[in-house]
Amino acid sequence: MTLEFKLDLPLTNALSAENQQNTVFDAAILGGGPAGMTAAVYALRKQMNVVMITPDLGGQILKTSGVENYMGYQYITGPELSAKFSEQIRQFPLTLLQGESVLSLSQGADNVFLIATDSQRTLKSRTVILATGKRWRKLNVPGEETYLGHGVVYCAVCDAPFFKGLPVVVAGGGNSA
Numbered sequence: 001m002t003l004e005f006k007l008d009l010p011l012t013n014a015l016s017a018e019n020q021q022n023t024v025f026d027a028a029i030l031g032g033g034p035a036g037m038t039a040a041v042y043a044l045r046k047q048m049n050v051v052m053i054t055p056d057l058g059g060q061i062l063k064t065s066g067v068e069n070y071m072g073y074q075y076i077t078g079p080e081l082s083a084k085f086s087e088q089i090r091q092f093p094l095t096l097l098q099g100e101s102v103l104s105l106s107q108g109a110d111n112v113f114l115i116a117t118d119s120q121r122t123l124k125s126r127t128v129i130l131a132t133g134k135r136w137r138k139l140n141v142p143g144e145e146t147y148l149g150h151g152v153v154y155c156a157v158c159d160a161p162f163f164k165g166l167p168v169v170v171a172g173g174g175n176s177a
Contacts, residue, residue: 025051025095028115028125030102033059036131037085043129044092051095051123053102053115058082059133065149066162078149097121139171 027043029036032054043050056062064078073081097117104116105128115123136154138144144152153159156170 023049023124024112025049025123025125027051027127027129028053028113028123029129029131030054030105030115031059031131031133032057032096032098033131033133034061034082034085035133036129037089039129039131040089040094041092044089044094049095050092051097051125053097053100053117053123055099055101057086057096057098060136063149068161069158137172 026048027039027050029039029043029050029052032052036052036054036059037057040050040052058079059082061067061078061082064081067076067078067081068074070076070081076084097119100117100119100121102115103118104114106114108114111126113125113128115121115125115128117123138154153162
């Protein structure tokens, strides 16, 4: 008896030096949070050749302890929701450069974008989708990282229901509190 396994894993991180120089992607997605992954699904469904460049697949949602406002789920943790998104994009042939950041973006004379990454890659793409998300304004106080998502939150509107009836401290001002 012979068993055969076909591992059809379309998600790839492999970009040889030769392919790097010759490939012009249809779309380059800069950022791998929910918006970037959604953009990837739309482009990949149209059979576009897509590269995603992201320091971390999932973005800020990975540090979100609970999500109650995403349709289809009464409650889901951020990492669980990110895993669902990741599972969905893995059904398509996406070139994923995870753990990389973009250093520069320019447009050549031929209107093709040149994207330089911190791993010494230069990629080419006809289109660039910026899905870089946002950054929290941190206090840089002891314990802030330790309790992130477990008492320390950055979105009062998003997270207020989790703290209903509890004593809280709001630090910051303007749209950063």
